[in-house]
């Protein structure tokens with residue numbers, strides 16, 4: 001079985017240029033941090049790779065957010081992390097006593113960083129406990145779960161944000177702005193390719209290959225970045241989808257989930273998106289947008305750092321240079337500012353639901369041999385990230 005690029009390698013590639021990132025971040029994070037007692041308190045639920053590698057470090061450097069509690073099934077790990085972060089032992093929760101967060105005023109936001117199929121339950125329990133929720137992508141593994149999460153946020157009168165970090169990332173924002181400004185001419189074609197080699201020996205990939213915990217496999221884990229990117233790049237919603245796939249069922253990794261899926265979205269403007277995802281191709285998170293006059297190439301376009309964007313006009317290529325930021329700190333600061341009433345909700349539950357609905361349409365088309373599926377259900381995003389999120393924080 002080919003295993004040339006694992007998730008670990010992808011993350012290593014993704015954080016390439018970390019030194020440059022630290023220097024550039026200093027430039028980018030210009031607004032001063034709030035005093036600690038005014039920062040919004042976050043509880044992180046699920047202490048896996050993303051929490052330990054990106055989210056907790058992001059909270060250390062965040063301007064308006066701070067870590068105040070952890071929720072884990074492994075008490076020893078949680079105690080070690082809590083001690084390292086200076087949290088008292090009464091700030092450690094298990095999944096069993098999670099509902100007690102309702103009585104903990106230190107916690108204002110709960111950040112759900114669990115396997116995808118657990119997002120809905122833990123989001124709804126946090127909302128019922130009176131907390132705001134930031135939930136990792138994909139929002140959930142079914143449309144019904146997404147709808148229940150949105151309804152629970154409404155009933156509790158709390159904010160629900162989905163962790164779409166690219167909505168806050170300077171190069172993606174700059175690409176959106178150039179497209180909106182007409183610098184490319186009319187956008188005609190978007191191509192998004194998001195995938196990597198899945199490694200079943202890595203516990204963090206094992207659940208991603210298990211439909212019960214992951215939902216859609218490569219599509220829900222990686223392809224979702226392309227589904228979301230085509231929508232925020234074009235600032236419109238697909239009205240029709242067709243999809244084809246190729247899953248080698250003799251590969252034990254794909255016993256319950258799909259591997260390669262390629263889809264086409266048709267947009268109301270006439271623009272077309274070709275998207276692909278796989279857990280069995282060379283690692284990539286890239287996209288391109290072709291306009292009548294020029295194109296934007298992003299390769300990589302959605303790594304944690306070191307993204308590389310260029311404006312291409314015939315043979316001329318010009319780098320798009322924007323500050324590197326800690327994308328996780330920025331996104332959590334945005335959520336904190338939403339809670340403080342200082343920022344609009346850019347990636348609400350409805351955004352997560354739209355991607356889950358579109359991914360369902362993709363898999364429905366796949367199951368029907370590429371049959372066209374209408375996705376013209378009238379969704380319109382409430383807030384365009386390009387219109388409200390600053391490139392420099």
Ligand code: NDP
Pocket residue numbers: 045046047048049050051071072073074077113114115116136137138163165203204205207213221
């Ligand atoms: P991990 O497997 O590394 O971590 C998940 C954690 O969830 C585990 O460490 C564990 O924490 C907890 N957990 C509870 N029940 C289970 C279970 N049955 N099986 C496995 N874990 C369980 O995953 P990641 O951190 O990589 O991903 C978590 C979420 O974050 C996913 O939804 C993923 O899509 C998203 N993600 C988003 C990224 C982004 O860039 N926005 C990047 C990577 C992931 P504990 O031991 O503390 O209970």
